[in-house]
Amino acid sequence: MNTRARKPAVISLAIFVAAALLFVPLVGLAENDHSDHSATAEPAATTQPAEGKKHEMAAKHLATMAKLQALLAEAKQAADSKDIETAAKKIAEAQALLEKQHQAMHKHMKAMGATSGDKPAPQCPMCQAAPQASAKIANTRCPMMGSTLKLEKVTEKLTREFKGQKIGFCCGGCPAAWDNLSDEQKEAKLKKAAAK
Incomplete structure (x- = not known):
C-alpha cells in the first residue's frame, strides 16, 4: 500500500482513537453523576420534605x-x-x-x-437599576428652594417633566409651586439653581 494513502488513514484513525479515549471517561463521569447515590444518600424521610418545599416554592x-x-x-x-x-x-x-x-x-x-446585612446583591439588576432611575433627574438642586437634592430620596411625586427632562424637587410643596410658573420662569429657576 502507498505510504501517501496510508498517512491520512493513520491520522484519521489516531483522531478517532483519541476522541474515543476522551469520550469514554466523560461517559463514565456522566453515569456516576446520574447514579442513584445509594451509598451516600440520606434516608428518603429526611430528603422528601426538602424536595416538597422546592416544588412548593x-x-x-x-x-x-x-x-x-x-x-x-x-x-x-x-x-x-x-x-x-x-x-x-x-x-x-x-x-x-x-x-x-x-x-x-x-x-x-x-x-x-x-448577601450580608442590608446591602443589595451586587449582581442584582433590580438593585442596580434603582440608582440609575434617580440619575435620570436633570438637576442636582431644587429649582424652587435652591437646596442640594439627595437623588435617592427624590420620589416620582417630587418630580415634574419639563421640556423632555425630569426635574426633581426637595419637598412636597415645590412641585405644586413649580406647576404655577410660566415656562420662562421655570427656565430662569433652573438656570439660577444650576449656577449655585
Missing part, C-alpha cells in the same frame, strides 16, 4: 409569574382601549408584586449566605 413562583403576566395583559388591553387610569393601576399592581418578589428573593439570598 416553584409553584408559588410560577403562580406569581402568571399573576404578573395577567396584570400586564390587562394593562395593555386597558391602554389599547385608551383607559389610561386602569392601565396605570394594573402596571402599579404589577410593579408592587415585582418588588414583593424582589424583596423575597433577597431574603432567600441572605438566608443562603449570598
Whole structure:
C-alpha cells in the first residue's frame, strides 16, 4: 500500500482513537453523576420534605409569574382601549408584586449566605437599576428652594417633566409651586439653581 494513502488513514484513525479515549471517561463521569447515590444518600424521610418545599416554592413562583403576566395583559388591553387610569393601576399592581418578589428573593439570598446585612446583591439588576432611575433627574438642586437634592430620596411625586427632562424637587410643596410658573420662569429657576 502507498505510504501517501496510508498517512491520512493513520491520522484519521489516531483522531478517532483519541476522541474515543476522551469520550469514554466523560461517559463514565456522566453515569456516576446520574447514579442513584445509594451509598451516600440520606434516608428518603429526611430528603422528601426538602424536595416538597422546592416544588412548593416553584409553584408559588410560577403562580406569581402568571399573576404578573395577567396584570400586564390587562394593562395593555386597558391602554389599547385608551383607559389610561386602569392601565396605570394594573402596571402599579404589577410593579408592587415585582418588588414583593424582589424583596423575597433577597431574603432567600441572605438566608443562603449570598448577601450580608442590608446591602443589595451586587449582581442584582433590580438593585442596580434603582440608582440609575434617580440619575435620570436633570438637576442636582431644587429649582424652587435652591437646596442640594439627595437623588435617592427624590420620589416620582417630587418630580415634574419639563421640556423632555425630569426635574426633581426637595419637598412636597415645590412641585405644586413649580406647576404655577410660566415656562420662562421655570427656565430662569433652573438656570439660577444650576449656577449655585
